């Protein structure tokens with residue numbers, strides 16, 4: 372019997388009950404319905420767990436523990452690059468990250484591939500800046516594998532990446548706040564003046580003049596009441612895993628293919644049809660990062676759904692391991708080496724920005740006067756409901772561009788978004804969401820925040836020609 376992997380409310384409750392999570396989910400409405408596609412401040416929010424009453428929180432004075440020019444919220448490479456870019460221009464910068472390390476999906480969720488930096492003909496370098504700097508640094512540590520083929524791509528040792536990001540930020544004198552969650556904005560006259568954080572010490576505040584929301588979920592924009600939206604169908608999250616011994620299995624079982632085996636319905640634990648890929652870990656010995664699970668219908672911007680999806684993702688990883696153990700390892704040992712610290716989240720909220728980047732603009736290679744990044748990674752949409760994936764490739768244009776205006780939330784004075792929460796339609800998002808693209812957005816947001824400070828204007832009013840020039844001086848490929 373194959374497992375049921377659709378995370379409908381009913382299935383979720385059943386699975387939760389079986390897993391002893393009944394108390395966590397009890398009370399969640401089975402008939403929550405589908406979310407609305409546009410969730411601006413006035414749109415109907417998704418159904419959340421029922422509120423069982425309220426407690427009053429006494430008003431209090433929150434100590435300000437840092438006063439800086441730029442504060443970056445979220446510390447993937449996107450956020451780290453934003454912080455470093457602003458700091459290298461002389462800004463006093465702080466960065467807040469929920470995990471105990473930087474790197475976001477690359478490190479916390481084990482996703483170890485950054486894509487090509489060249490145009491479709493492999494003739495022109497279209498991506499540079501901090502991404503290529505990190506490649507050089509990782510290469511010096513043996514933490515990079517350059518995979519040459521029709522398209523060159525880069526496999527990273529993501530443990531080495533954690534340490535390189537620490538080093539980059541430290542060298543730039545950015546003040547790090549790890550193990551720290553952004554919880555609330557302090558807004559005056561529509562301007563963000565400080566972010567309230569919670570960490571081991573308690574509730575504290577960081578004051579700044581410019582802010583970059585690199586949370587991936589547009590947490591800062593959403594909590595400030597800036598317009599945000601979430602699609603009816605978001606790309607599903609995946610619990611990745613590092614497995615050991617797949618090469619050894621292949622030697623013993625010629626023809627073995629892990630990406631087929633995990634969906635093979637002859638096995639009781641087979642996953643529902645989905646999509647699986649993986650890559651060896653640079654520096655590892657017969658260690659493979661596998662991204663083959665999928666949790667459908669999970670809104671990872673909802674705390675309870677995120678918890679349930681995380682547990683469902685790990686359950687699917689165990690199913691994968693059981694297939695390997697029982698059918699290819701003679702029932703002995705375990706192929707499970709490392710689970711990620713966090714479920715790999717592809718999509719949640721987006722900020723509504725000055726420009727919504729469209730698939731049409733992307734695939735036609737539209738040139739933007741305020742372009743801050745370039746890319747070639749195809750439109751890649753993981754089916755929100757069932758198996759499969761949709762790819763749409765650049766056919767005529769050598770590369771596409773990402774405009775600055777898709778990083779500027781409507782109505783924002785001193786806040787930018789960078790990373791997967793930028794404003795893009797479903798197709799454009801499918802392409803720009805990859806890290807080599809998000810990295811460029813981060814570096815650009817850092818420079819733009821510094822420019823807004825330097826020019827004494829809002830983020831919407833900065834001189835984008837100067838933004839492009841400054842990025843170029845920082846080593847970015849500006850075309």
Ligand SMILES: Cc1cc2nc3c(=O)[nH]c(=O)nc-3n(C[C@H](O)[C@H](O)[C@H](O)COP(=O)(O)OP(=O)(O)OC[C@H]3O[C@@H](n4cnc5c(N)ncnc54)[C@H](O)[C@@H]3O)c2cc1C
Nearest residue numbers: 445447449469475476553586587609715716790791805806
């Ligand atoms: C399974 C999977 C496979 C993928 N495969 C690839 C691939 O092969 N190559 C590729 O380039 N891309 C891939 N992607 C896409 C890519 O990894 C993401 O789109 C990209 O990492 C998004 O970057 P981000 O900075 O916007 O968000 P994230 O990487 O999610 O980083 C956001 C950071 O903000 C922190 N944060 C969030 N909220 C708060 C808060 N309230 N307070 C403090 N900190 C907070 C988080 O802890 C996190 O570190 C994949 C994604 C997934 C999920």
